[in-house]
Amino acid sequence: MNLFPDSPLQLPDACLDLRPDWLEPATAERWLRQLLAETPWQQPRLRLYGRELTVPRLVAWYGDAGACYRYSGLTHQPLPWTPLLAQIRQRLQAAVGQPLNGVLLNYYRDGNDSMGWHSDDEAELGADPLIASLNLGGSRRFDLRRKGQARIEHSLLLTHGSLLVMAGPTQHYWQHQVAKTRRPCAPRLNLTFRLIRSTP
Structure with a gap:
């Protein structure tokens, strides 16, 4: 199943569509410069396996009231x-054909910033987020990678x-990451829009 029928990306038990030149x-x-300037970035600390760790990137969460x-x-x-x-949400909703009521902004300042292996399978995202x-x-x-x-x-x-x-059964069967890298890389901003179907 693919949102974009001509997508060359085909993985079993997944619905993945990549548009390299979408924007x-x-x-x-212009969006990159403005978002970096106006976002009140945070770097939360979390407890994982009994240890307190600092999230290895900067984050911000925007959404509808209650999301x-x-x-x-x-x-x-x-x-x-x-x-x-x-404005970005409106354009993305038109592209994917469903409402989106929240966005997580992740700012990777350099190759030391990363996102570990995970699936976006939290209960509030629904069955097939x-x-x-x-x-x-x-x-x-x-x-x-396969779970x-x-x-x-x-x-x-x-x-x-x-x-x-990423849609359909993808989060049931697959995990994803953005690993640390020693290669020189420019700062990267990632916006992941989603639909929160229920509050935690």
Whole structure:
């Protein structure tokens, strides 16, 4: 099942669609500069396996009133939509054909910032969540592996202005990560829009 019928990306038990040039370069550059400047970034601390760790990136959660999002033991209360984020949401809703009431912004300042292996399978996202991931700034590798396995089965390069949509059973069977890298890379901003179907 694919949202974009001509997508070359086919993985079993998944619905993944990548549009490398979804956003025109001038708009991508303008959105990146404005979002980096106006977002009140946070770097939460979380407890994982008995240890307290600092999240290895900067984050912000925006959404409709009541669209709280809980993951990794943290509950994020939504900031109100800014005019720019409301505009981006409207454009993405038209692209994916469903409402989206929250967005998690992740700011990867350099190659030391990362996102560990996980699935977006929190209960408040519903049975088959759709995650629309807009990428701005530096390119980073996005890895996928089967749940329960250690081997990376597929990797994508997420570039400036690209859109990756994960839907259907993807989160049931697959995990993804953005690993640390020693390669020089420009700062990257990732916006993952989703629909919160119930509050935690």
